[in-house]
Structures are given as structure tokens and as C-alpha cells.
Amino acid sequence: MxxxxxxxxxxxxxxxxxxxxxxxxxxxxxxxxxxxxxxxxxxxxxxxxxxxxxxxxxxxxxxxxxxxxxxxxxxxxxxxxxxxxxxxxxxxxxxxxxxxxxxxxxxxxxxxxxxxxxxxxxxxxxxxxxxxxxxxxxxxxxxxxxxxxxxxxxxxxxxxxxxxxxxxxxxxxxxxxxxxxxxxxxxxxxxxxxxxxxxxxxxxxxxxxxxxxxNTLKSIEKKNKYLAAASHDIRQPLQGLSLMSDLIKRDHPHDVNIEHVAQGIATLQSMFNQMLDLSKVNLDLLKPQFDQIYLTNFCHQVINNVEQTAKRKGILLHHDIHDAVVSSDYTLLSRILHNLIDNALQHSQCRDIWVYTDLQDNHAILSIKDNGLGIPESIQQTLFDEFTKGDQSQTGLGLGLAIVSQFCKKLGITLTFESNENGSCFYLTLPISEKLTVNEVVNQNKAKLLLVDDDVDLAANLTQKLSGWGYEVTQAHGLQHGLSLVEQDWDVVISDWNLGDGCGEEIIQYTCNNKIPSVMISTHDSATIRSFVDKVGCAYLQKPISPSRLRASLLQLK
Known part of the structure; x- marks a missing residue:
């Protein structure tokens, strides 16, 4: 040797x-x-x-x-x-x-x-x-x-x-x-x-x-694997914190301390998710699931998620979205759009942000524009590199745009930008789907939802959140309990992968065989789970699950 x-x-x-x-x-x-x-x-x-x-x-x-x-x-x-x-x-x-x-x-x-x-x-x-x-x-x-x-x-x-x-x-x-x-x-x-x-x-x-x-590649791979492994122990408590703070904030909407706690949890979750996203990219663990995405509903959902932050900062959000259906991965595309809007909110010092689309040939160009200070020329060449910041005093890890760039490469999206002293504009060029049908949205006010999870505390938190959205939720704590209920008439089924007494694969397999919209959730993100999800065609979310991502997935179910 x-x-x-x-x-x-x-x-x-x-x-x-x-x-x-x-x-x-x-x-x-x-x-x-x-x-x-x-x-x-x-x-x-x-x-x-x-x-x-x-x-x-x-x-x-x-x-x-x-x-x-x-x-x-x-x-x-x-x-x-x-x-x-x-x-x-x-x-x-x-x-x-x-x-x-x-x-x-x-x-x-x-x-x-x-x-x-x-x-x-x-x-x-x-x-x-x-x-x-x-x-x-x-x-x-x-x-x-x-x-x-x-x-x-x-x-x-x-x-x-x-x-x-x-x-x-x-x-x-x-x-x-x-x-x-x-x-x-x-x-x-x-x-x-x-x-x-x-x-x-x-x-x-x-x-x-x-x-x-x-040796350098091996060292990076070891660190990424360590980060991915360590995340499993952090996901559950972080998920619980996120859901509990959301519920408490709803009951005490004007409590400043609770708002600060919620913001801190959101920041921690954002930074944590950014590190995990980057480690997944480096380990080539991201497997996009392409589907038809109705741009109007999709963009409105992402914009709604950042609207409170914009109001708090005194920034106006404008949008003009064409009725177009594009082919992409819903979760990854939502992260891309969210990161670009959030980057403008946090760092551009703008007064207005515009999100709009233009149709050219067989593509939709999704633009995110602000009227802030612009991006310094000194970092424009390295803007999408990891840990790049316009000002070292800025908060965050400097990973948001690096993740945007990596996700765009995974999805085959062309990413470009323009910037000057009058502001910046990022352009996402997406292929328009040939099959122009709009995904049917589940009627939340009447939807019956089965939630299967052996974590009683997490299931309770999720139930409160789902009930607040208008779902009629029934809990099942384990595989056998879930199998005894899944044959009833359900509009939506959410199941964890690891259920203590078995694997949620059986429940999701049943729902997919019977055309019941379903979501698989899991702390782990293994090739086995990805392969199964790809095979049956259900939605998939990895813990910790933010309320906005969960709601977006439910809205996207057919």
C-alpha cells in the first residue's frame, strides 16, 4: 500500500x-x-x-x-x-x-x-x-x-x-x-x-x-455522516419544541416573550435544517420526487409562511403568479423559494419584495426581486459558495444560497441573478409540465385524518396542530392499532416509519393500494425509505417537521 x-x-x-x-x-x-x-x-x-x-x-x-x-x-x-x-x-x-x-x-x-x-x-x-x-x-x-x-x-x-x-x-x-x-x-x-x-x-x-x-474527502464524508447520525437524537425534541411553541403562541398571540422563544426555535430549526440539507447534498442522499406543481397555490403557500416575518420588518410582499403547472419536487422547490425570499427579508434592507412569473416557450421563469442595497460586487462570484455572507456581522451560517444552488442543480433548474445598487433579482427557470392538470386540494373542513405514531407526545402535538387546521384526527399508537383502523373511511393517513411493534410500511402500502392520500414521516432518511416512497408514490417528510412543511404537503395531496 x-x-x-x-x-x-x-x-x-x-x-x-x-x-x-x-x-x-x-x-x-x-x-x-x-x-x-x-x-x-x-x-x-x-x-x-x-x-x-x-x-x-x-x-x-x-x-x-x-x-x-x-x-x-x-x-x-x-x-x-x-x-x-x-x-x-x-x-x-x-x-x-x-x-x-x-x-x-x-x-x-x-x-x-x-x-x-x-x-x-x-x-x-x-x-x-x-x-x-x-x-x-x-x-x-x-x-x-x-x-x-x-x-x-x-x-x-x-x-x-x-x-x-x-x-x-x-x-x-x-x-x-x-x-x-x-x-x-x-x-x-x-x-x-x-x-x-x-x-x-x-x-x-x-x-x-x-x-x-x-484523505480530505474521507474526512468530509465522516463529518457529514456524523452530522447526519447526530441529527437523529436532536430531531425529536426539536420537533416537540416547534409544535408546542406554535400551540402556545396561538393561545397567547400577544405575549412578547413567547414570540421571542418561537423566533429562537425557528432560527435554530432553520440553521439545523440547513446543515442537514448540506450534509445530504454532500453525501448524495437527496432523491428528488418530481410531481406536477400548481404555481399559484404553491407560491401563495410559501409567501404566506413568510408574511408574518415581512410584516414584522415592515416589508411589503407583492406577487403576480401565472396559472402554470411545472414539474419539480414540491419540498425542494419550496425550500428554494423560501430561502430566496428569506434572504431578501433578512439581508437586503429592502422595502418591497416581488414574486412573479413569466412564461417563455415551455418554461416558467419564477423571479424574486427586492429594492434593497444590492449584493456587494466582492462576493457576487462566490455568492453560492458555502458560508458566504455579505457582512460577517449578519446572523445565520451563510448556507441559505449555497443550498439553493445545490437544490437547483438536483432539480435541473437554471438559477441566475442580477444585482446593483437598486436591488437584486433571482431567476428560477422551470420546465412547464406537459400534463396541465391542477392537483386537487383536500377539503380540510371535512377531512378525516388517521395519525399513526408510537410517540404519544409527538402525536398529541401533531393532533392539536392538525385539529387547528380543521382536520378530524384519530390517533393510532403502533402498527397493530393502525392496521385495525386503516380500513375505515379516511381522507388522509399520516404514519411514522418506525412504530415500535412494526413498520409503517404496511399501513402506507394499504393506503396507496386503496388510493388514500398518505404521508410517510420518519426520523431517519435511509435509502430503504426513499425506495419505498418512490415505489408507492406517497408524500414523505423527515422529522423534525415544521408546521408549514406539513401543511404544504397536505395541500399538495391528490
Whole structure:
């Protein structure tokens, strides 16, 4: 196994002989193999072109008889060898790819030496520049490993030196040719050595960065998993606090202290949900459930949820929503719109906020505009990054717009914005649904609702809230109790996943089989639950459940 300590020791000791410790060397050779195979096609094509060009030059510079022989060697032997090795290595490279790769080079060297000898026999003084080209080709173009390229080129120079006396040259010419070719070999070898040494050094640096990157990703994943796991213990009490404060606030609407408590709980829940949303995105746990959304009802619902905050701040909310049906995930889209409006409420220092839609071709453009101070140019490029704030004194974690951006990517929504000193405007481009039907809203004043949850306190809080909305609620505390009641005539069924004596899957399965609108709730957000919800097509909410999200889901039921 390759570790940072192994890489550090290798760098410290150096590698003058161009060898790494075994684990590193094996990985480097795999890297070299891929590097060579990636360039095999251009190398093979260029080599073939060289052979064809030199074959044509032979007919221009040599005697026709000699040119005929050289053409047979170049075009009949070397060119097919290059073509075969190139295609072989490109389509199905074997384990011994270097041996196959070297065949073309060896044949080219032998053919050049033979052609020089043949020309000299005919009294033609043919230079040995072709050998210099193959030396450079082996070291740099083919990028053969240093020792392999050196061995082949050294063998070629020795072969030339041994056959040179057969060219009937005098000793001074012989010595000049051999020495000059040897100097070329040494110079090229030095350059190739430096190149491979640098290649190995870069490989170690890249491998170090890869290990650091992997360790960072593992650390982030562990932290996200820890956050997701820790949330399970926090969800239940936070859910209870939210529902209880809402009930108390309804009974004491003018109590300032209760209002402050409610605001604190809402802020805590918002920050908590933002952290969880971000961890879900990072862990790729968000699975959008696309449905038809009637924009008028949808936008009015989200706007109603923030209206009290706007009134408290003295900000006017304006809306002009077209009757359009879009295809999206209701929960995620509501979070996007809520975050954008809330961002304007909290940070823009505006007097008015407009929410309106425009229809263009097959898309609806949902716009959120304010007349505040605008977004500082210094943060516009990083506006959707995590923990970005226009002013560090602002409250919150700086995650709202980062979540908006991530959710838009999940839903395939185009998100853009414009901002200047007169305010900002965010644009959401959504696809219009081809099936233009409006979801039927349950008549709350007459709806009979079955609530199945083994948490008695939570069920009591939910019942009070649902009753306040006009539902006639019946509680069931456990799976068996729920199964004994679910066959009655219900307009809506809400069931927890974990029911102590069993799983709420059976209850929701029954409701879906009998076309009863239903909502699955759970503290956990596992792949099993998501898969089941996708299969049966029920609504799904993860605890802690805010009253606004619960009501929005009930309004959306068909």
C-alpha cells in the first residue's frame, strides 16, 4: 500500500537510478503503460509518414536500382510492422506491450543500417542522419522507458560501428562517423534521463496530492455522516419544541416573550435544517420526487409562511403568479423559494419584495426581486459558495444560497441573478409540465385524518396542530392499532416509519393500494425509505417537521 511516508522517504533518498520502491514502481509502470498507450496512435501515424516520405526521397536521391531495394524494405517490411504494432497496441494491448512497441523501432534501425550499406556498395555516399532521427524518436517521441530506449539505441550504434568497415571507408571517416553518432547518443541519453527523472518526480507530487485529496474527502464524508447520525437524537425534541411553541403562541398571540422563544426555535430549526440539507447534498442522499406543481397555490403557500416575518420588518410582499403547472419536487422547490425570499427579508434592507412569473416557450421563469442595497460586487462570484455572507456581522451560517444552488442543480433548474445598487433579482427557470392538470386540494373542513405514531407526545402535538387546521384526527399508537383502523373511511393517513411493534410500511402500502392520500414521516432518511416512497408514490417528510412543511404537503395531496 502506498502511503505518504513511503513517498516522503523516496523523495528524501532520491532515485538517481530511476527506480522506486516496489509498490511505487508498480504503480509508476502502470502510469507509464497508460501514457504510452494513450499516444500510440499519433506516434504510429507519424512514424508511418516518415517511412513513406523517406521512401519517396530514395527515388529522388538514389539510383533506381537502390531505390527499388530500399522501397521494398521500407514499404514492404518496416511500414507493415509499424501498422501492425500500432493497431495491436491501440485496440488490444498485451501485457508485453513494450516488446511489441519496440519491434517497429528495431526493424527501422536495422533497415537504415542496411540501406546505408547498400548505398555505399553502389558508390553512393548516403549520410547517417536517419540513425540520429531514430535515436531521438526512441527517447522522446515514443517515450520508451529510459533503460529500454538506451539499450536499443546503444545496440544500433554498435551494429553501425561493426558494419561501418564494410562500407570501404578510410579509418579517419570511420572514426569520425562512429564518434559523432556516439556523441549524439550520449547527448540524447542525458536529455532522456533528465526527462524521465522529472516525470518520476511529477508522479510522486501528483500521487501525494491524490492521497491528500482522498484523505480530505474521507474526512468530509465522516463529518457529514456524523452530522447526519447526530441529527437523529436532536430531531425529536426539536420537533416537540416547534409544535408546542406554535400551540402556545396561538393561545397567547400577544405575549412578547413567547414570540421571542418561537423566533429562537425557528432560527435554530432553520440553521439545523440547513446543515442537514448540506450534509445530504454532500453525501448524495437527496432523491428528488418530481410531481406536477400548481404555481399559484404553491407560491401563495410559501409567501404566506413568510408574511408574518415581512410584516414584522415592515416589508411589503407583492406577487403576480401565472396559472402554470411545472414539474419539480414540491419540498425542494419550496425550500428554494423560501430561502430566496428569506434572504431578501433578512439581508437586503429592502422595502418591497416581488414574486412573479413569466412564461417563455415551455418554461416558467419564477423571479424574486427586492429594492434593497444590492449584493456587494466582492462576493457576487462566490455568492453560492458555502458560508458566504455579505457582512460577517449578519446572523445565520451563510448556507441559505449555497443550498439553493445545490437544490437547483438536483432539480435541473437554471438559477441566475442580477444585482446593483437598486436591488437584486433571482431567476428560477422551470420546465412547464406537459400534463396541465391542477392537483386537487383536500377539503380540510371535512377531512378525516388517521395519525399513526408510537410517540404519544409527538402525536398529541401533531393532533392539536392538525385539529387547528380543521382536520378530524384519530390517533393510532403502533402498527397493530393502525392496521385495525386503516380500513375505515379516511381522507388522509399520516404514519411514522418506525412504530415500535412494526413498520409503517404496511399501513402506507394499504393506503396507496386503496388510493388514500398518505404521508410517510420518519426520523431517519435511509435509502430503504426513499425506495419505498418512490415505489408507492406517497408524500414523505423527515422529522423534525415544521408546521408549514406539513401543511404544504397536505395541500399538495391528490
Amino acid at each position: 502506498i502511503t505518504l511516508s513511503l513517498i516522503d522517504r523516496t523523495i528524501e533518498k532520491g532515485f538517481p537510478w530511476l527506480f522506486f520502491p516496489k509498490p511505487l514502481e508498480q504503480e509508476f509502470q502502470a502510469f507509464v503503460r497508460q501514457r504510452i498507450l494513450n499516444r500510440i496512435l499519433p506516434v504510429g501515424i507519424s512514424a508511418a509518414l516518415f517511412i513513406i516520405v523517406f521512401s519517396g526521397l530514395d527515388w529522388l536521391l538514389l539510383h533506381p536500382i537502390v531505390a527499388k531495394h530500399t522501397s521494398i524494405i521500407r514499404l514492404g517490411l518496416v511500414l507493415p510492422a509499424i501498422a501492425i504494432t500500432t493497431l495491436w497496441l491501440y485496440f488490444k494491448p498485451p501485457k508485453y506491450y513494450l516488446a511489441v512497441y519496440s519491434v517497429g523501432l528495431i526493424l527501422a534501425n536495422i533497415s537504415i543500417i542496411y540501406i546505408i550499406w547498400l548505398a555505399h556498395v553502389q558508390g553512393i555516399n548516403l549520410p547517417y542522419e536517419g540513425l540520429m532521427i531514430t535515436i531521438m524518436y526512441a527517447f522522446f517521441i515514443m517515450a520508451l522507458p529510459f533503460y529500454l530506449a538506451l539499450s536499443i539505441n546503444l545496440a544500433m550504434v554498435c551494429m553501425y560501428a561493426l558494419t561501418e568497415p564494410l562500407f570501404y571507408l578510410n579509418f579517419s571517416d570511420y572514426l569520425n562517423h562512429v564518434i559523432f553518432l556516439s556523441v549524439i547518443l550520449v547527448s540524447a541519453a542525458i536529455g532522456a534521463y533528465v526527462t524521465e527523472h522529472q516525470l518520476r518526480a511529477n508522479f510522486l507530487r501528483k500521487r501525494t496530492l491524490d492521497i491528500h485529496h482522498q
